[in-house]
Amino acid sequence: MSNAINDGGDCTGHRPAVTEAEVEALVRGICFKTGPPRSLGVELEWLVHDQRLPQRPVTPERLRAAYATLRTVPLGSALTVEPGGQLELSSPPTASLMECIATVSADLDTVRAVLAGDGLALVGIGHDPWHPPRRFLHEPRYDALETCLDRGGPAGRHMMCASASVQVCVDAGHEEPGPLGHARRWWLAHQVGAVLVAAFANSPLMGGRPTGWMSTRQLMWTEIGAGRAGAPPLNGNPRAAWARHVLDSPVMCVRRDGGPWEVPDGLTFREWTRSRRPRTPTREDLQYHLTTLFPPVRPRGHLELRMIDAQPGDDGWIVPLAVTAALFDDPQAAETAYRSLKHLAERAVNLPAPHNPLWTDAARRGLADPELREAAAVCFAAALDALPRLGATTEVTDAVAQYMDRYVARGRCPADDLLDRPPGPDLSPAAGSPAAHGRKDFRP
Template identity: 75%
Template sequence: MSDSAGGCTDPRTALTEAEVEALVSGICFKTGPPRALGVEVEWLVHELDGPALPVAPERLRAAYAALRSAPLDSALTVEPGGQLELSSSPAASLTECVGAVSADLGAVRAVLAEKGLRLVGLGTEPWHTPDRFLRERRYDALEASLDRGGPAGRHMMRASASVQVCLDAGHEEPGPLGHVRRWWMAHRVGPVLVAAFANSPLLDGRPTGWLSTRQRLWTDIGPDRAGAPPLSGNPSVAWARHVLDAPVMCVRSEDGPWEVPERLSFRDWVRSGLPRPPTKEDLDYHLTTLFPPVRPRGHLELRMIDAQPGDDGWIVPLAVTAALFDDPQAAETAYRAVKPLAERTHGRSAPHNPLWVDAARSGLADPELHEAAVVCFTAALDALPRLGADEEVTGAVRAYLDRYVSRGRCPADDVLDRLRDPDRRIPGKEIRS
């Protein structure tokens, strides 16, 4: 699993379309046996004593300054609205990944608790949309670009959090662990993961009518910035074409604000050379401004899962996804379970097709998604011992299957139940947890 760009093109030299296609294929798809696993866990940060109150920026800055001295194995970054993200190092096993991130999260929570703050696992900020915490030219340009399409971009930047599972691209050869199958599977299992782990039914203090409002935000942002390429044909070729046809977010400069062009694709930029010819550095940057549900970065980054409740809720989507992709038997079972769902895409790319929309709105109340989820979670549970998972991990997946998936529920249902009846006891669950 690697983020290295590869290639020998001078990063300061103008590119041709052929060079872009070659570079994207080399950067984004690195095939080979699946050996590594990673996870990126994003969290909202709330006041311990007043979770519905905005956290003052100076309190966040003080807490994050204290975290910089914490001995972490994971990379720690801050999102535009002040959300906190831990990105694991590539791990050789599920057990190694869970152990390393759990230890890091324990250290982070201890530092935040001293500052009167806590991590919160929800896909969207339920009470209010925070002001932008980070004031950088990248986020100025991103916000200006996304604002042209409506408010969804600002909500996404400032008020959303996720669990992103990172998997190796897979073998060059065909088969359950081949990269073409894994790319296809990631997009077909994606709606099942959206539905099963939906955990964002509120925004600005009100139910939105969606169980995964976070996924709805990505849909609203639009297919050019947040969509996937067609799944037919060679994945690296399809992705390279998508990258070329995607809109340029900004043209960076040494000084002053970055230019935010309107309706300029990277292909058009290469062809016209205006306002200046794009370079490999511009291409590398352009790749970071695209937010598909599955982002190829040398490995596959699955981005469709809402942040999960509880201190250890993130472990379940990590374990289930790893089992469905890295165990050949589970991968074949999941492939057969989700293949019939393809008929509901109506030929449209993820996540802008009816299947993904239904998953975000209704979760596992959708009968076909419920059926597929039960098969996938059961296959994952059977596979976990073969991947060396311990009883703590398998027990967490078993409990989730019993509590939610088998019953056609998801964590968002708990949030809404608690909102309707604040006195209702939901064991281990709170709106703020």
């Protein structure tokens, strides 16, 4: 959900209408591109605060000036701005874990240096602990999104303007069954997703006070509703299930060349293809509709895992990236994770993520939940064993091992550090956490 995908057009011209059957065929072909896993990517969202006084809101004028400077700097990753002024760095598809880490680490060094010149800092936390949601971008897409989400309450504005995440992108997988098959990886993403929510929960505060949730960010996503931010049922073929979900999800907006975009209430894309009102939908409308759905796992040719809170420290994002890459791209680790998570599926109670008890418990309790703690221990151990096979350096494996000792083995997550000692003026993590040990060079 970045500024880069807002093309601003209508968006219809004289393009032909798309039919219901065409939508299903297009979604099946676009969203699951199968083959052996070869590529890895990461998308990092960051809050941007005043370097000296993070509790003081940063003015829009100050952000615009800093971002104008950033646009002149060459980066290997795509740099975009979120509705509340958060920054997002999206890596290009990379051929290995270490290539991904090296590319993004170098870009972050550059971005931090530019922001520091304006007295600003990137902050890795899943939900802003101090500031209420405030929109920075005023464009037709975000006007429409705000109007749409406001119908369900305030959670949408928090998601748009006050949240930040680590999103890991892995290939969809083989057509054939097995640990790296696309059907298995689709199932695994939704089960291990709850473990990732719990293990990396890092947003227990809002307005300077505890919310009662380890991942307030995940709570906000849950409250948005299943049509906009939910997954399809996991029973059956992933392509068919996702195509039905796309057709039966509500349309966020009908784009126009001039004036505000129309925001229909309850109109699904399936109904739009049948009624052809308020105008006929096109393939471009379908492509746009896909960008307005925010499930915890979004198929975009690859799988985009969207459930991990932004992490503390300059390099805290590397641990969830490394663990996720190992669990998906190493066959042995994938099989171990699959077997260890099968019993957790019973807690989903046939409700799609994130609106089932498993995901709710992960967001509320983190690794204080005994079953999630046990599953996390198995998954982290499998990832740690697999990382050398993926070419990870000693620095990366050490970081994962330290995280496992500090958090997983103790049934803790970064949110516990924030509750033990809320962030100070410099937003430094609690003493003893891996992020407090100083920066390491993770580049080869």
